[in-house]
Each structure stands twice: as structure tokens, then as C-alpha cells.
Amino acid sequence: MVRNRMFTLLCLLVLVAGMVYAGGEQEMDSASASKTITVWHFPWSPNFEEYMQGVADQYMAANPGITIKTVMLPWKGREAKFMAAIASKETPDITLVGADVAAKLEAGGGLVSFDGFNVDTSEIQPRLIKDTMFKGKMWGLPLAIETTAVPYNAKMLREAGISTKFEDLPKTWDEYLALAQKLTIDKNGDGVPEQYGTNWNPAGSIWGSYVPFLQSAGGRVFSEDGKRAAFNSPEGLEALRYFVDMHNKYKVIPPGMVSSHDAMYEVFLGGKTASIIGCDGDFIADLPRSYPDMEIVVGPTLKNKETVSQGWIGIGVVFKDSKYKQEAIDFIQFLARDDVNQGILEECGYVSVKTTITNKKAAAISPAMATAMEQTRLYGRPPLPHPLSRDLNGLLLPELQAAFLGSKTPEKALEDAEKAVQKRLDQIN
Amino acid sequence: MDVKRQPLYKRIYRERTSYLLLLPNLLFFVAFVWLPIIFSFGLSFFRYGLGAMQFIGFDNYIELAGDPRFWNALVNTVQYVLIMVPSCIILGLLVALLLNQPLIKGKTFFRLVALIPYIVPLATISLVWMWIFEPNWGLLNRIIGMAGIQPQLWLSDTTMALPSVTVVETWKRVGYYMILFLAGLQAIPPEYYEAALIEGADSWKNFRYITLPLLSHTTFFIVIIATTQAFKIFTSVFIMTKGGPAEATHSLVTLLYENGFGYFRMGYASAIAFVLLVIVLLIILVQVKFLKTETEYE
Numbered sequence: 001m002v003r004n005r006m007f008t009l010l011c012l013l014v015l016v017a018g019m020v021y022a023g024g025e026q027e028m029d030s031a032s033a034s035k036t037i038t039v040w041h042f043p044w045s046p047n048f049e050e051y052m053q054g055v056a057d058q059y060m061a062a063n064p065g066i067t068i069k070t071v072m073l074p075w076k077g078r079e080a081k082f083m084a085a086i087a088s089k090e091t092p093d094i095t096l097v098g099a100d101v102a103a104k105l106e107a108g109g110g111l112v113s114f115d116g117f118n119v120d121t122s123e124i125q126p127r128l129i130k131d132t133m134f135k136g137k138m139w140g141l142p143l144a145i146e147t148t149a150v151p152y153n154a155k156m157l158r159e160a161g162i163s164t165k166f167e168d169l170p171k172t173w174d175e176y177l178a179l180a181q182k183l184t185i186d187k188n189g190d191g192v193p194e195q196y197g198t199n200w201n202p203a204g205s206i207w208g209s210y211v212p213f214l215q216s217a218g219g220r221v222f223s224e225d226g227k228r229a230a231f232n233s234p235e236g237l238e239a240l241r242y243f244v245d246m247h248n249k250y251k252v253i254p255p256g257m258v259s260s261h262d263a264m265y266e267v268f269l270g271g272k273t274a275s276i277i278g279c280d281g282d283f284i285a286d287l288p289r290s291y292p293d294m295e296i297v298v299g300p301t302l303k304n305k306e307t308v309s310q311g312w313i314g315i316g317v318v319f320k321d322s323k324y325k326q327e328a329i330d331f332i333q334f335l336a337r338d339d340v341n342q343g344i345l346e347e348c349g350y351v352s353v354k355t356t357i358t359n360k361k362a363a364a365i366s367p368a369m370a371t372a373m374e375q376t377r378l379y380g381r382p383p384l385p386h387p388l389s390r391d392l393n394g395l396l397l398p399e400l401q402a403a404f405l406g407s408k409t410p411e412k413a414l415e416d417a418e419k420a421v422q423k424r425l426d427q428i429n
Numbered sequence: 430m431d432v433k434r435q436p437l438y439k440r441i442y443r444e445r446t447s448y449l450l451l452l453p454n455l456l457f458f459v460a461f462v463w464l465p466i467i468f469s470f471g472l473s474f475f476r477y478g479l480g481a482m483q484f485i486g487f488d489n490y491i492e493l494a495g496d497p498r499f500w501n502a503l504v505n506t507v508q509y510v511l512i513m514v515p516s517c518i519i520l521g522l523l524v525a526l527l528l529n530q531p532l533i534k535g536k537t538f539f540r541l542v543a544l545i546p547y548i549v550p551l552a553t554i555s556l557v558w559m560w561i562f563e564p565n566w567g568l569l570n571r572i573i574g575m576a577g578i579q580p581q582l583w584l585s586d587t588t589m590a591l592p593s594v595t596v597v598e599t600w601k602r603v604g605y606y607m608i609l610f611l612a613g614l615q616a617i618p619p620e621y622y623e624a625a626l627i628e629g630a631d632s633w634k635n636f637r638y639i640t641l642p643l644l645s646h647t648t649f650f651i652v653i654i655a656t657t658q659a660f661k662i663f664t665s666v667f668i669m670t671k672g673g674p675a676e677a678t679h680s681l682v683t684l685l686y687e688n689g690f691g692y693f694r695m696g697y698a699s700a701i702a703f704v705l706l707v708i709v710l711l712i713i714l715v716q717v718k719f720l721k722t723e724t725e726y727e
Contacts, residue, residue, distance in 0.1 A: 080690035083478075108478070108693060192579075203673070256564060256585030258674045267565055391692045402675035407587055420498075424692075427476070 035324045036067040037331055038092035042075055044144075044314070044348040045282075051347045059334050066327060079104065079390065086110035091319035093328040099132040099382050100207070100389035102139050102317050107387035107428070112320045113137040117329050123354045124336070132315050134385040140315030141332050143341065144350035145380055147281025147362075148208060148310045149372030150176075150302065154295040156183060156195065156274040166371060169299030173216075173242060176302050180252035183274040197252040199268060200243050200277040202400035204261030206392055207383040208278045208310045210400055213239035215381060218305040226386050227429050231396075232418035238304075240410045244403050258401045269294070277302075278310060281372055285349040288366050298371040301379040311380015313353065351376045388424055395420045473700040478693035489700035499701065501676055502684040503708075509595055509680060510659040516599045517655050518648065521606030526640075528607070529614045540611070544604040551601055555668035558597045559584070562669075584670055587677040594678050597665050602658065606651050613647030614640065649720050653713055660709050681705045 041052055049072040056068035071092065073081060079101065085091040086108050097105070105111050115137050121129055128142045154164045160182055162168075170176040180197025187194045202209055211221060219235025222228065230236075247253045254272060257263055265283055267273050269291060287294055301309040316332035318325055334340055338357050345352055346361035351373045363370035383389050396417045403413035441448055473490070476483045493499050524543055528536050546554060561568045562583035570580040583593040621639045630638070641648075663682040666672060672679035672687070681701060689698030 077690070079693075083690070083693050104693075109481075203671075254565065256582035256674075259584040259590075259670055260559070263563070266563075270565065272565055394687050394691055398673060398676045398679075401673050402587075405585070405587060405674055407675055 034065050034067045035327055036069055037094060037322075037324060037328050038069045038071060039331070040071050040073055040081075040092040040095040042073055042078065042096065044096075044344075044350070048072065048347065051344070055335065055340060055343070058340070059331060066331075068331060082110065083108055086319070086321075089321050091321050093322035093324060094316055094318055094332060096143065096314050096316050097140075098312050099134070099140070099315055099385035102132070102315060103134050103385040103387050104390050105317065105319075106134070106139055110319055110321075111139050112318050112322070112325055113139055114141070114318070114329060117326055119329060120333060123338075123356050125353055125355060128313060128353050128382075131382050132313055132385055139385075140317035141329075141336055142313050142315050142353040143332075143335055144314045144345055144348065145353060145376055145382075146312035146314070146348075146350055147284070147369075147372045147376045148312075148380065149279055149281065149284060149298045149368075149375050150275060150277060150300075150309075151268075151279050151284055151296045151298050151368060151372070152275045153268070153271070153273075154297050156271075157297070160185075160274075164297045166297070166299065169297070171300045171303055173213075173302055173304050177242075177246065177250065177252070180246065180275065181250055184250075184252045193251070194272070196254045196273045198246065198275040198277060199253055199257060199264045199273040200246070201253075201257040201261060201264055202243075202397050202404055203258050203263070205383075206396050206400070207312075207389070208280075210239060210243075210396070211383070212278065212308045212310050212381070213242060213302075213304070216302065216304040216306050216308040221384055221389075221392070222386055222425075227425060229418045229421040229425060231421075232414040235305075236414055237410055240400065240403055240414060244406075244410050247404055248406055256405065258404060275299075281349055281351075281369070281376065284369050284372050285362060285365050287368075296366075296368045298368045298375065301375045307379045308381055309375060309379045311351070311376045311382055313382040314350070351380070387428055388421070391424065392421065395424065469699045469702055472696050473703050475696045477695040485696070489697045490704075492697065493700050493704060498676065498679070498684060499681075502679045502681050505591060505677070505679055506660060506662065506681045508591060509598070509662050510656060512592065512595045513599055513602075513659040513662075514652065514655045516595070517602050517606050518651055520599065520603045521651070522610050522644075522648075524603060524607040525610035525614055526636075529611060540608070543607050546601045547604040549601075551598075551664040552668055554601055555597060555665045558665075559669050562593055585674050587675050590670055590674055590678045594662075594665050594669055597669070598659075598662060601665075602655070606655065609647055609651055610644065613644045617643045649716075652716055652720060656712060656716065657709055660705065660712075 039052070039056070041048065043049070045051065049070070052070045052072070056070050059068055060066060078097075082091075082095070082101075082105055086105065091110060102111060119138070119141065121138075121141070124142055128145075129138065132138075132140060132142055152164070152169065157164050162179065162182065170179050176198070183195065183197035184193050185195045186192065200209060214221065214231055214236050217235040217238045219233050219239065220230045223230045243253075247255070254267055257267070264273075264276055265279075268276050284296065284298065287296060301307050316335055318328040318332070322328050335344065336354070338354070341352070341354065342357050342359070344350070345357070345359040349362040349365070349369070350359065352359055359373065363373055399408070399413040399417035399420075402408040403410045408416070435443070474484060474486060476485050476488070527533065528540050528543070533539070564570060564580055564582050564585065567583070569583060574580065581589060584590050617640065621643075622635055625635050625639060661682055662680045663686065666678050666680050666683050667686065670678045672683045682705070685698045685701040685705070688694045688701065
């Protein structure tokens with residue numbers, strides 16, 4: 001009796017499983033009537049998910065037979081998701097990433113080059129196309145540049161008798177250090193400043209913190225052929241020493257800010273620092289709404305031998321396993337179309353990659369935002385499109401932190417970082 | 430006929446219903462535990478990640494032996510274990526003893542309160558503690574500031590970061606060990622304490638000669654669990670410090686994660702995983718040999 005019941009149960013299970021399988025097949029068949037392009041994107045703005053869906057709807061209305069499926073992923077762990085997707089051949093068709101991530105995805109065998117496809121790049125700034133190419137090929141279409149800038153607390157500047165005019169604010173490293181010293185104030189005379197002149201920390205990305213200064217000093221991260229670590233140089237040392245001295249010698253940076261990149265913003269908002277080096281544009285854009293009482297001004301991008309700031313370029317890339325590569329590229333081109341691209345820029349507060357449009361809405365948020373965007377447009381450089389660019393954070397940051405906290409000399413820190421990076425470069429070359 | 434002398438297939442057939450019922454669990458276990466372990470072990474002999482898979486023999490293990498970051502992470506991990514395991518056991522036992530006292534009112538409430546940190550996800554706890562440790566206006570610095578002590582860089586100082594992370598991990602786990610100890614304490618027959626009372630034993634002697642020996646099974650279990658959990662420390666480090674400052678809190682598992690899912694060096698990460706597995710196995714074997722006792726009072 002028991003045996004019969006178990007047999008019946010087993011048969012039922014097989015039947016149900018078969019029905020589920022058959023149902024799934026049927027769904028796939030009906031879906032395959034149109035070409036489905038899946039887009040993985042990230043929260044470029046708080047409402048970007050809804051915004052992208054609207055863009056997808058607009059595209060689908062104009063292109064019957066194409067279904068755009070947008071999927072928003074969190075920033076955290078995105079590379080692991082990409083690599084798992086590549087390994088399991090379950091990639092989306094398109095994603096929107098930085099050129100540094102794209103280089104890593106390509107090294108993992110995940111991307112298709114745009115060379116040989118029908119792509120119109122005529123309106124995109126040529127230098128941005130060049131900055132996002134690697135291995136001599138084009139792997140994606142630049143869509144937007146994230147703003148970075150050097151903001152100052154206007155009230156603190158006035159209190160210290162310093163002009164808030166753009167042209168009067170520091171233009172060079174030395175001028176900036178002098179201003180930071182002026183703005184570092186020990187109000188109660190206990191030897192511990194209540195207000196610090198600036199903030200910089202080796203906790204987020206080296207591409208936003210250290211590398212722009214390395215490049216400004218005339219140095220480079222990798223050798224021209226990408227096979228050698230090149231940052232352990234007099235220029236690299238000059239850049240690192242600049243921050244180490246600001247922290248340890250001149251004490252114009254709050255001590256020990258290495259546990260979190262976001263902590264820099266919290267301290268600035270809390271009125272403990274007068275300025276931030278390498279501040280993200282979305283922070284500046286959000287200030288008038290979230291902190292209407294805080295008045296800030298944005299100063300010039302700092303210059304040593306060159307004037308360089310970080311400018312994260314978002315590019316649309318297509319995965320190798322995409323069934324509809326040209327269709328995917330067509331959708332990316334739709335994202336770059338003037339009216340659509342203008343909307344994306346305005347939604348996200350980003351700077352245009354094109355010469356034909358400007359982000360007037362973001363510039364209208366505040367004079368500070370307008371200045372920040374203009375500075376990024378002029379001096380923003382994206383992270384290098386190199387397979388190891390992303391990994392440099394894990395390899396270099398600990399050494400920068402050691403120097404910053406005084407547990408290693410800047411020379412020793414760069415030497416150890418170089419060894420670690422070179423070992424990895426030798427493995428991938 | 431002696432069942433043991435039957436051929437294997439006959440024994441399986443005889444117990445087919447039991448095996449059939451076990452099958453789903455067994456399949457799940459093999460598919461999601463054993464196969465990944467075997468696959469991962471195989472992977473440790475390959476260079477696999479960016480680019481094609483390439484057999485490299487013991488190269489990953491050789492590289493590991495010469496990697497200063499690995500040795501730093503190993504030393505850190507051992508420190509976590511050495512601080513966390515005794516702290517968790519001592520605090521868990523103390524809280525359990527306290528909440529097992531008949532005189533304390535609202536014991537159920539306090540037990541629940543003590544267990545809450547264990548129920549809350551470690552990611553959430555880590556974020557809350559980051560605020561507590563925040564150097565400029567964090568709660569902890571405010572409290573010590575009232576006592577005239579200078580603010581401390583709890584997570585940014587290379588000497589303080591690891592103990593700070595350990596405090597969070599210990600705080601999270603104490604409630605769970607407390608519940609286990611409490612179960613052990615309640616399984617001790619009260620007659621022993623009554624007999625000891627008649628013999629004139631004081632509280633310390635009760636604890637030393639009755640409670641502690643009869644908790645040996647529970648303690649042994651907790652030592653094993655606490656040790657393996659401490660070796661696997663990850664979430665709090667990943668969220669609170671990302672292994673910093675200057676790698677002062679990097680554990681073997683965060684290093685493994687960084688290599689596997691940050692750098693996509695799956696072979697190298699698998700090698701780290703296997704070294705970790707061997708270390709934990711050896712330590713548990715030692716613990717089994719020296720700690721396992723069979724205390725029973727008649």
C-alpha cells in the first residue's frame with residue numbers, strides 16, 4: 001500500500017516537472033518572436049531605473065520587433081556578476097560601464113569590438129573615443145562623463161577673509177596647500193584643530209584620488225605598452241608625498257580618514273573640513289536640495305605640470321554572447337542620440353561627451369555645479385582602459401594607506417606597490 | 430540471517446524507502462557542497478579567470494608561499510581566532526550563567542535581547558558599528574570624550590582596527606553561544622547541586638566541579654563552531670574596513686574573495702581556500718584530540 005502511494009507520488013512529481021518544463025519552452029517560443037535586448041545598468045541617478053525604462057519604451061515604440069529589457073544592478077559586486085555571467089554564458093546584451101571595467105571584461109573574453117559594425121562616432125569628442133579605446137580597437141560608445149571637482153565651503157572662506165571668486169581660488173598644488181593651512185583652525189587652542197583645510201583619503205578609488213595627481217605631476221600608471229608598472233617614479237612619489245605631508249606634516253587633513261571614502265563627505269557636511277579633493281559631482285548636485293543652507297563654490301582643477309581631474313566616462317558595451325550585436329549597438333547609439341543623451345545627462349548630472357549638446361539642466365542646479373561640469377569637460381581624464389586598472393585599487397590602496405598613516409615611507413610604499421602590480425602584469429602578459 | 434553479511438545492493442534494496450527519502454538531501458549535499466569543493470580543489474591547479482584556463486600544477490601554492498599579503502592575512506586571521514574564540518566562550522558562558530539564575534526576573538526577555546545581535550544580519554550590524562566607531566562624531570568617541578579621553582581612530586588606526594572588528598564579531602556571536610550554554614546548563618540535573626549543597630560546597634566549587642565538567646560536551650561543540658566561524662571571518666571586515674587600513678584587518682577569506690571575485694584569479698583563490706581548509710581541519714583535529722572529554726557523573 002505504502003509502496004503504491006509512493007509510486008503515485010513519484011509519477012505526479014514527474015508529471016508536474018514535465019508540465020513546468022513544457023510551459024517554459026512555450027514562453028521562450030513566444031518571446032523569440034521579437035528580438036530581446038537585455039541591458040544591465042547601474043544607479044547613475046536615484047531614479048535611473050524608471051528613467052531607463054522610459055527610454056526603452058520610447059525605443060520599442062519606434063522599433064517594433066525589438067524588446068528592450070532593462071535590469072538595474074547595484075554598484076557593489078558588479079564585476080563579480082559580470083564575470084559569473086561571462087563564465088556561464090548568461091550575459092546581457094549591453095551594459096553601461098567605465099572603460100576600465102570594459103577592459104577587464106574584454107580580458108575575460110566577454111566583449112565584442114565595435115570595429116566592423118555600423119557605428120556613428122562623428123559627434124563624440126575624438127579625445128574621448130581615443131581615451132576609451134584599447135588594443136587599438138573600439139569596444140564601446142562613450143555616453144556621459146561623471147563630474148568631479150574641488151568644492152569649498154564658501155562660509156569658511158569668507159570667515160578666513162578669502163575671496164570666493166573662481167579666479168581667486170587656488171590653481172596650483174602649492175596654492176592649494178597654502179589655502180588649506182589658512183583654513184585649518186584650532187579654535188579652542190587645545191592643539192587639535194576643530195576645522196581642517198581639506199580632505200583627501202586613500203579609501204575609494206585610486207583613479208579618483210591618487211592617479212589624477214600622479215598624472216598632474218607628469219607621471220603615468222603603466223608604461224606606454226601597458227606591460228610595466230610606471231607609478232614608482234619621481235612624479236609618483238611627488239604626488240604621494242603631497243598627500244602624506246598634508247596629513248602628517250602640515251596636518252591640514254583630518255587624521256586617519258582611511259576607512260571610508262564617503263566619510264570625506266560626512267565630515268565636509270559636518271563643517272569639519274573646508275574643502276574636498278576629488279569630490280564627486282553628484283554630491284555637488286545634491287547639495288542645494290539636501291543641504292540648502294550650505295553654500296559652496298567650486299575652484300579650478302589643480303595644476304602641477306598638467307591640469308588633470310578625474311572624469312569617469314560611461315560607455316555602452318556589447319557582450320560577445322549577444323545574439324543581436326548590431327541591434328544592441330543600434331540601441332547604444334540611440335542612447336547617444338542628442339535628445340536621448342541630453343535627457344540622460346540631465347537626469348544624472350553628467351557632462352556631455354558630444355560637442356553638439358550641453359547639460360543645461362544640471363548646470364542650472366547651482367553655479368558650483370556649472371563650474372564643476374566645465375572643469376570636468378576641460379580636464380577630466382577617465383581611468384585607463386587596462387585589464388588591471390580595476391585591480392589597482394586592491395594592490396595600490398593598502399600601500400598608499402600605509403604611507404598616509406606613516407607606517408611606511410612613501411618610497412617604500414610605492415616600491416612595494418610596484419612589486420605587487422608588476423607581478424600581476426607579468427602574469428597577464 | 431545477519432543483515433551485515435548481505436551484499437550491499439541487497440541491504441540498499443531492503444532499506445530502499447529510507448534511502449529514497451534521504452536521496453533529495455544527499456543529492457543537494459553532493460551537488461552544492463561536495464562537487465564545488467572537488468571542483469575548487471581542481472581549480473587550484475589552474476590559472477583561471479581573465480583569459481583561457483591553463484594548467485599550472487602547484488604554481489598557485491608556490492606563489493601563495495611567497496606572497497606577503499597571504500602571510501599577513503594568515504597572521505591577522507590567527508589573531509581573530511585567538512581573540513574571538515576565548516572571548517565568545519567566556520562571555521557566552523557568563524551571560525548564560527547569569528540568565529540561568531533563578532532569582533533573575535524577566536529572563537526570557539533578557540535571553541531574547543542577548544540573542545538579537547545574532548538574528549540581525551552581520552552586514553547591518555557592521556554598518557551600525559561603523560557609525561559607533563566613526564572618529565569625528567561616533568558614539569564611542571563621544572562616550573570616551575566625556576571621560577576626557579582623546580578621540581580614537583577605531584577603524585583607521587592599524588593597531589586598533591583588528592581589535593575593533595573583533596569586538597563587533599564577538600558581540601554578534603555571544604548571544605548564540607549563550608543559548609547553547611543555556612541549553613547545556615539546563616540539562617544538568619539539579620540533584621548534583623543539591624548534593625553539593627549538603628556537602629557544603631560554595632558557588633565556585635559548584636561551578637568548578639559540577640557545571641564546568643558537565644558542560645564539556647557543549648563547550649567542545651562551541652569551541653569547534655567558534656573556531657571555524659572565526660577562521661571564516663569576512664562580512665564585518667569586508668563592510669567595515671575592506672581589509673584596511675594598510676591591510677591590517679585583511680583575513681584569509683577577504684583575501685580569497687578579493688582574488689576570486691575582485692581580480693578573477695579563481696585558481697589562486699581556490700588555493701587560498703584549500704590552505705584555509707587544511708589549517709581549519711588540522712586545528713579541529715587537535716581540538717578533538719585534546720579537548721574531547723567524556724564527563725559523566727553517576
